[in-house]
Amino acid sequence: AQKITQTQPGMFVQEKEAVTLDCTYDTSDQSYGLFWYKQPSSGEMIFLIYQGSYDEQNATEGRYSLNFQKARKSANLVISASQLGDSAMYFCAMRSAYSGAGSYQLTFGKGTKLSVIP
């Protein structure tokens, strides 16, 4: 079974500072994908960044980067130069096991609530 663990229920960061949100995962599959989503208070889920298990380079998307440490099974999200609009819930997710319903099931962690302080 696949499992995602986010150990930080809440985090605070000063505006313009960088912040790291932790994510560890567990899977017996060799091939898997890791995702980060942002959920503002409005409720929608916004895709931020993707890392494949065979990707040798850490993924980057603008101010978002993923610190992928495969041996430690961690996929931490780094947000640089935090902005007030970054205040939201952040979910780490993994896709590995084939669900049998035509897709690789997406499993989410419990999330981290990030608050950016002016």
Next chain:
Amino acid sequence: SAVISQKPSRDICQRGTSLTIQCQVDSQVTMMFWYRQQPGQSLTLIATANQGSEATYESGFVIDKFPISRPNLTFSTLTVSNMSPEDSSIYLCSVEDLGQMNTEAFFGQGTRLTVV
């Protein structure tokens, strides 16, 4: 990418009634999914809805409680039947086109349901 319109965005319902949530996509997609997010919790997959076949439900979810329709490749509905306060959650529809390992999922805006 896909643009998803989910309706209603929120509702307050009486226990024992049913609510149907609609999910409209601006392009044809193979895979549609329904998730539940209970207050302060993560997303839990309810079912996978592929066009032309019965929805596939995850453990703990049954068709009588959460009937799903998928009449075409751009539309799906989820009904929450015989509601109780425990059904108060955000319900999200999600779409993927290829069901591949590296495919990102696109989500609707969610439906905030409160059952009183």
